[in-house]
Amino acid sequence: MRLKDKVAIITGSTSGMGRATAILFAREGAKVVVVGRNEKRAKEVVDQIRSEGNEAIYVIADMLNLDDVKNIFTRTMEEYGTVDILFNNAGMLSVTPLLDLSFVEWENVFRVNVTAPLILAQLVAPVMKEKGKGVIINTSSVAGAHAHHGYAAYVASKHALSGLTKSMAWELGPEIRVNAILPGAIMTAMVDSVGGEAAVKHLKEGSPLKKVGQSEEIATAALFLATEDSSFVTGQLLRVDGGIDI
C-alpha cells in the first residue's frame, strides 16, 4: 500500500495507460479521480476499482474546455478535500502533415497536451505546497525528445510538455517533485487509431527488447515516480520505450 490515503488525479484514465495506472494506484491505496470524456468507460474504470475494494470517483471533462479542466480540481476538493498526486496523462494525437496543419488542429493539440497540464498544475500546486509535499507526472512521449516524420503538432506539443516539466520542477520545488514519462510504442487505442502493432513494427524491430509496450509497463513507472522510491528524482524525462533510439 505505497499510496495509502493519497489522492491522485489521473487524466486520460478512461483508457490505455491512464486506466492501467488508475487501477494500480487504487490497489496501492490511493483515492483515484478518473478523468475523461467518455462517461461509460469512466464508470467502468471506477466500477472495476470499487469491485476490488478500492476507492475512486470519476469526473467527465474535455481538456479543450477550460471550465471542464478547472472542474476536475473543484470536484476533487469537494470529494476528498485535498490532492497529493497529479498525473497529466490525457493526450491528443495529430498525424496531419506540417503543410496541411490548420490553426484549429494546432491549437487543440496544444490545449490538450500542454495547456491543460499547466492549468491543472497551477490549481493543485498551492494545495501541495501548503502540505509540504506533492507529485506531478506528465505523459510526454519519445516524440517529446525526437521528431518523427508527419507528426509536427504532436511532436511540438510533447517537446513543449517535456520543457514544461523541467520548468515546473524548478518553480514548484522544493515541495513538489515533477517528472515526465516518455512512452515508446504502447499498445493502446491511440496506437490502434494509426494502424495498431503493424504501424509501430519499425519501433519494435529497432529496439533492443524487440517488443511493443503494454499500459501496465507505464503504470509501474508512474508508481515509481509517485512514491518515495523516487524521492531524489525531479525534472526528469523518463523514457519507457524498450530502448529505441539509444
Ligand SMILES: NC(=O)c1ccc[n+]([C@@H]2O[C@H](COP(=O)([O-])OP(=O)(O)OC[C@H]3O[C@@H](n4cnc5c(N)ncnc54)[C@H](OP(=O)(O)O)[C@@H]3O)[C@@H](O)[C@H]2O)c1
Ligand atoms: N500509446 C502510445 O504508443 C503512446 C506513446 C507515447 C505517448 N503516449 C501518450 O500517452 C498518453 C495516454 O495515451 P494512450 O496511449 O493511453 O491512449 P488512449 O488509450 O487513447 O487514451 C487516451 C486518454 O486520453 C483521454 N483524452 C483524449 N483526449 C481528451 C480530451 N480532449 N479531453 C479529455 N480526455 C481526453 C481519453 O479519454 P476519453 O476518450 O474518455 O476522452 C483517454 O482516456 C497520451 O498523452 C499520449 O499522447 C502514447
